[in-house]
Amino acid sequence: MRSKRLLLPLLAILTGACSKDSNNNSPIIPYVPVNTQVSINSQLYPDLRQDGGYAYLPEGYKGIIVVRQNAGSYLAFERTCTYDPTNNCVLEVDPSRLYITDPCCGSQFNLQGQVIGGPAISALVQYRTSLVASTLYISN
Template sequence: MRKRWALLPLLLLFVTACRDSNGAGPRIPDVVVDEQINVNSQLFPMLRQDGGYAYIPGGYKGLLVVRQNAGQYYAFERACPYDPTASCSEIKVDASNLFIVDDCCGSQFNLQGEVTGGPAVYGLRQYQTALMGSVLYIKN
């Protein structure tokens, strides 16, 4: 029985190593995210309509805030999960305003951050959001 428990840490290490080395490329570096914005500010006019978005500083390569509706906002890391350390890796909303794309690797994501095409296999890194009045708090 003791031998089984002794192997548990080794098994967990193996599972973790496999998860990080499955061809998804380098991990997005962990950084502290603690931002707040006023969604009614003149700086973010697109956040006043559903499907609107704004780019703000923060995170590893910046943040993309997307409004789903008046009470729900998503905040995503702008580094593409396929190869976040590439100098050209930076997601943006496509000119059609219908999806998110990384022009560097060609990965595409819907406005909820899920993969819809390209080499990326993981969705966008999403941060927690909380709306209090007109202030949106973004944290990890």
């Protein structure tokens, strides 16, 4: 019985330590509930109709970047750099449309949210996306 008492707290600690995922639950970027939807056919988001197209949304901590991978796949990222979330900058898609950049620290991320240039070392916080007909649902 004594071993069960010791085992349960240990399991709780280990489970909690393993539940943090740098792509979804960064401990330094404040958690803001996100539950929004976008019509990909809307005139407000014409770039979401082409591969590599993107749109900025106001939800999230500093906003969201939605990137179209292909006709059936969209990714959504927090517009906060993982290097210094406290700065006043928001991430932007480079005019080349090849990567996302932080104009303050110069960190660069590919359109899948992975670091391609420092000083950032962690991937962008990613939101869940689900495409149903022409509506893209975004949540965390």
